[in-house]
Amino acid sequence: MRWSQSFLPTLREDPADAEAASHKLLVRAGFVRPVGAGIWAYLPPAQRTMNRITAILREEMGRIGAQEFYLPALHPAEIWKESGRWQRIGADMFRLKDRKGSDYCLGMTHEEVFTAIARDGLSSYRQLPQIWYQIQVKFRDEPRPKSGVIRDRQFTMKDAYSFDVDEKGLDRSYDLHRQAYERIFTRSGLAFTMVEASSGAMGGSASAEFIVESAAGEDTILSCACGYAANREKGRSAVPPVQDPVVKGAPERFPTPGVRTIEDLARFVGGAPADRQVKTLVMIVESKPVLVLLRGDHTLEEEKMKTALGTGTYRPATPEECVHALGAHPGSLGAVGVKGMAIHADEALRGRRGMATGANADDFHLRGVDVERDIAVTAWADLRQAQGGEPCVRCGKPLKAFKGIEVGHIFKLGTRYSESMKATVTDAGGRQIPIVMGSYGIGLERIMACAVELWHDAKGISWPASIAPFQILVTSLSAKDEGVVNTSRAIHESLLARGVDSLWDDRDANAGVKLNDADLVGIPLRITVGPRKIKEGKVELAVRRTGEVREIPADQAAEAALARLPTLP
RNA sequence: CGGGCCGUAGCGCAGCUUGGAUAGCGCGCUUGCUUGGGGUGCAAGAGGUCCCCGGUUCGAAUCCGGGCGGCCCGACCA
Numbered sequence: 073m074r075w076s077q078s079f080l081p082t083l084r085e086d087p088a089d090a091e092a093a094s095h096k097l098l099v100r101a102g103f104v105r106p107v108g109a110g111i112w113a114y115l116p117p118a119q120r121t122m123n124r125i126t127a128i129l130r131e132e133m134g135r136i137g138a139q140e141f142y143l144p145a146l147h148p149a150e151i152w153k154e155s156g157r158w159q160r161i162g163a164d165m166f167r168l169k170d171r172k173g174s175d176y177c178l179g180m181t182h183e184e185v186f187t188a189i190a191r192d193g194l195s196s197y198r199q200l201p202q203i204w205y206q207i208q209v210k211f212r213d214e215p216r217p218k219s220g221v222i223r224d225r226q227f228t229m230k231d232a233y234s235f236d237v238d239e240k241g242l243d244r245s246y247d248l249h250r251q252a253y254e255r256i257f258t259r260s261g262l263a264f265t266m267v268e269a270s271s272g273a274m275g276g277s278a279s280a281e282f283i284v285e286s287a288a289g290e291d292t293i294l295s296c297a298c299g300y301a302a303n304r305e306k307g308r309s310a311v312p313p314v315q316d317p318v319v320k321g322a323p324e325r326f327p328t329p330g331v332r333t334i335e336d337l338a339r340f341v342g343g344a345p346a347d348r349q350v351k352t353l354v355m356i357v358e359s360k361p362v363l364v365l366l367r368g369d370h371t372l373e374e375e376k377m378k379t380a381l382g383t384g385t386y387r388p389a390t391p392e393e394c395v396h397a398l399g400a401h402p403g404s405l406g407a408v409g410v411k412g413m414a415i416h417a418d419e420a421l422r423g424r425r426g427m428a429t430g431a432n433a434d435d436f437h438l439r440g441v442d443v444e445r446d447i448a449v450t451a452w453a454d455l456r457q458a459q460g461g462e463p464c465v466r467c468g469k470p471l472k473a474f475k476g477i478e479v480g481h482i483f484k485l486g487t488r489y490s491e492s493m494k495a496t497v498t499d500a501g502g503r504q505i506p507i508v509m510g511s512y513g514i515g516l517e518r519i520m521a522c523a524v525e526l527w528h529d530a531k532g533i534s535w536p537a538s539i540a541p542f543q544i545l546v547t548s549l550s551a552k553d554e555g556v557v558n559t560s561r562a563i564h565e566s567l568l569a570r571g572v573d574s575l576w577d578d579r580d581a582n583a584g585v586k587l588n589d590a591d592l593v594g595i596p597l598r599i600t601v602g603p604r605k606i607k608e609g610k611v612e613l614a615v616r617r618t619g620e621v622r623e624i625p626a627d628q629a630a631e632a633a634l635a636r637l638p639t640l641p
Numbered sequence: 642c643g644g645g646c647c648g649u650a651g652c653g654c655a656g657c658u659u660g661g662a663u664a665g666c667g668c669g670c671u672u673g674c675u676u677g678g679g680g681u682g683c684a685a686g687a688g689g690u691c692c693c694c695g696g697u698u699c700g701a702a703u704c705c706g707g708g709c710g711g712c713c714c715g716a717c718c719a
Contacts, residue, residue: 084668084680085653089712109711164718181719215642215717223718269719279719290718481719513719550677584679591679602678612678 073542075577079116082589092288094524095220097533101593103520103541110217110225117593118520120541120573122228125260125519126207128538129230132256136248138203138232143185145209149175151184154493166211178211183489183511186233190507191495197237200497200507201245205232207516219288221517222477228517234510237499242484242508246278249482249512253282257479260519261536261641262526264479267293267301279483282514283476286525291478294471296464305375308454309462309471311367311420314347319426319440323408328437332403334368337428337437344368344428344439350421350447352405352430354389354397357381357414361389361397363407365417365447366456367424373457380416380453398432406430407447408438415448418455477525479518485509527617533594534617537640542575544633545595547587549602551580559611559626560601566630572637591616596640599629617641 081102090096098104103118114122130140149167152158158177166178179185186204194202210229217224234245250266257264262284269281281303283293294309295301302308328340334351337343349368354361355377362381366372378384391401397413398405406429407415421427427441441447460473490496490506499505520539527534537543544567548560560576567574575595577586583602590598600612611629613636614621624632 081651083652088653089647091713106711212718216713216715218713281719478719483719511719552677581677582679582681583677584681587679589680600678604678 073573073575075575076579078575080593081115082592090220092219092222092521092525093528094222094288094521097524097528097592098220098521101533104221110214110223112221112224112226112517117541121520121535121539122516124539124541125516126230128256128259129207129514129516132252132259133203133205133230133232135255136203136252138205141186141204141206143179143182143206143208145179145211147177147179147185149177151188151493152177155184155187155489156492157184163215164213166213180210180212181229181511181513182206182208182231183233183485183509184493187489187493187495187509190233190235190490191493194235194495194497194507197497197499197505200235200237201241202235203232203245203248204235205230205512220521222288222521223290224517227515230514230516232512234512236508236510237497237505238508239486242486242510246482246484246510249510250280253480253482253512253514256514257282257284257519259538260523261538262479262519262522265293265295265301265476267295267303268306269303269481277484277486279481281478282480282482284479284522284526285474286477286522287475288521288525289475289477291476292473293476294458294460294473296467296469296471298464298467298469300464300466300471304457304473305373307458307471308465309458310465310468312463314424316348316424317426319442321440323438323441323446325431325433325436325438327435328404329435331435331437336403338368342439343437348424348427350406350424350427350429350441350443352407354394354402354405355381355386356389356393357383357386361393361413362386363410363413363415364455365407365415365421365443365449367418367420368428370418370420370456371459372455376453376455376457377416380451380455400430400432400434400436404430404432404434404436406432406438406441407449408432408441409446411448414450416451416453416455417443417447417449419452420456422452477518477522478515479522480512480514482512483510485511528594531588532592535594535596537596537637540594540596541573542595543573543597543637545575545577545590545593545598547577547590547598547600549583549586549600551578553603553606555606556601556603559606563599563601563611563626563629563633567633570630570634572634597633597636599633601626615640 083100086096087099105113107113149158165180168176207230211226214225236242236245265283267281267283269279292304294307331337331340334346338346346369351366351368353364394402421443425442428439429441431438461470464471487506495507496504523536524533546560546564548556550556564574564576596616598614609626610623611626612621613624
C-alpha cells in the first residue's frame with residue numbers, strides 16, 4: 073500500500089476531549105473516528121489491526137476445537153423472555169419494536185440465541201461436548217461511554233459457549249478456554265493478569281477476568297507475586313492482629329463533645345486509635361434499617377455487602393433515619409445493645425475487645441466494648457475492602473493494587489440457561505438432562521486499545537508486531553530524488569512479493585513530517601531510504617519499539633527486514 | 642442517575658463578561674516557488690446554518706428561555 077493513496081488521516085494535535093492514551097493516539101494516528109457517544113468508526117488501519125486480532129482468535133479457538141458461527145445481532149424478545157433476562161436486564165439493553173409493534177433487542181451477548189440453537193440441534197449426550205463461537209458486534213447502552221474504544225456502545229466480541237454433559241466436562245471446557253485466552257493475549261502482545269471475579273448477574277459457579285494493567289482501566293485489581301490476584305470487589309487480605317487492652321466490666325459511656333468522625337475520636341483524649349474503633353453504618357434494605365459494622369480504619373466493599381445482604385437494593389440511611397433507628401446522628405452511632413435489627417459485622421471485628429464506638433447519643437461514645445459480648449451480631453461476613461500494601465492472604469507479602477482493563481472473561485454458567493430455555497439432551501440412561509454451559513468473551517477493540525495503552529511513548533504508538541496494521545513501513549525521505557524513489561519502490565515491491573504487509577510512505581512531504589507520522593502510527597519495523605545514505609547504496613532498518621537503527625545495503629534491505637520480523641517484540 | 646464543563650471552518654482554540662458594520666488565530670487543505678534525516682520557509686487562495694428552536698432588541702456568536710449533542714468526575718457495568 074502506498075501512503076499517498078491511503079486513507080490514513082493523522083492529526084498533529086490530540087483530540088480535545090480525549091483522556092486515555094489509547095483514545096488520543098488511535099484518533100491522532102488515524103485509526104478511529106467518533107460517530108456518536110460510544111459509537112466509533114474504524115478506519116482502514118484499525119480494520120487491519122482488527123483483522124489481525126481476528127486471525128489470532130480464529131487460530132486459537134480452532135486449536136481447542138471450537139466451531140465458528142455467525143448469529144444475528146437483532147433478537148426477538150421472546151428468547152430473552154424465556155431466559156428471564158428481558159426483565160432482569162434494565163436500561164443497558166437496546167430495545168426496539170418492529171413495524172408490527174413486536175419487541176426486539178440488539179444483542180448484548182448471545183447466550184439466548186446459542187442456547188436456542190443448542191436446544192433444537194443437540195439431543196444426545198453423544199453429541200457433546202461442543203464449543204461454539206462467533207466474532208460479532210454487540211450492543212450495550214452504556215450509561216457512560218468513555219475512554220474511546222475501551223467502553224463503547226457498539227463493539228466487537230469474540231463470544232464462545234461450551235456445551236457439556238456434566239460439571240466435569242464444563243471444567244474441561246473452561247480450562248481449554250483459559251489456556252486459549254492465555255495464548256491469545258500473549259500472542260497479541262498483552263501482559264495480563266488472570267483474576268477471580270464475581271459471577272455477577274450471569275449466575276454460575278466460577279469466573280475469571282483477564283485484566284491488562286492500565287491507568288485507563290476501570291477495575292482495581294489486587295495481586296501478589298505468589299500468584300494471588302483478585303478484583304478488588306472480591307479481593308481479600310490478611311489483617312495483622314491488633315493488641316487489645318484488657319478491659320473488665322461493661323462498656324463505659326463517656327462524653328465526646330463535637331466528635332463526629334473516626335479521626336475525631338482517634339485524636340480525642342480518652343478516645344481510641346482507628347483500628348480500635350467500631351464503625352457503624354446504617355443501610356436501608358426494604359425500608360428497614362440494617363447495621364453494618366467495620367473496624368474504624370476499614371472501608372466497606374459494597375459488592376461484598378450485597379452478597380451478605382442477599383440483595384443489591386439498599387441505600388445508606390439519611391441522618392433522620394439514623395436518629396429514628398438508633399437515637400443519634402451519624403458520628404455517634406453504635407450497635408451495643410441494639411436489638412431487633414439485622415447486624416452484619418466484618419470478620420476483622422471477631423474477638424475484639426476494649427473497642428470504642430458511638431453510644432447512640434449525640435456527643436457520647438462507649439469504650440471497653442467487647443464486640444462478641446456486647447453486640448448482638450446476626451451475621452459475620454467479609455465486608456471490608458482490601459487495600460494495596462496489605463499482606464497477601466496466601467503468602468503474607470504486600471499486595472499490589474493497580475487499575476486494569478478487562479479484555480476477557482470466562483464463566484461457568486452451569487445450567488442456568490439450559491434449564492430456563494429447556495435445552496436438554498438424553499443421557500446414557502435415557503433421562504433428559506440440562507446441558508451444562510460455559511460462556512467466554514473477548515473484546516476485540518479492547519485488545520487493540522490495551523495494546524496501545526501498553527505500547528506507546530511520547531511520539532506515538534508502538535504496535536506489537538502481531539497486530540500491527542502493517543508489518544513494515546518503507547519511508548522515502550525524498551519524493552524527488554530518483555535514487556530514493558526507485559530504491560524505495562523496489563524494496564516495497566519486493567516485500568509485497570514475499571507476502572509482507574508493507575506500507576510505502578511515498579508522499580511528497582517534508583522528511584520530518586514523514587518520520588513523525590511513522591512514529592505516531594507505530595509500524596514495528598521501518599526501512600528509511602534517504603538521499604544521503606542512498607549515495608553509498610545504503611538504507612536504514614529501524615525498530616520502532618527499541619529505537620534500534622542499523623545501516624544495511626539497499627539491495628539486501630527486504631531480506632534483512634524479513635529476517636528481523638519474527639524477532640520483533 | 643448526581644456533580645462539573647463544553648458546542649464558533651476538517652482539527653485545536655480566541656471572541657461572549659460590557660450586543661454593533663467584512664467573525665478571528667494556529668494547524669490542516671488548494672496553487673506556485675522553496676526545503677528535503679525529525680512537524681522547512683515565502684506568497685496567494687478556498688473553506689462558516691457561530692448546535693437547533695423561540696424570545697428580547699433598531700441590531701444577537703454575544704443577553705434570556707427551551708431543546709439537542711458531546712466531554713470529564715462519581716454512581717452504574719459479563
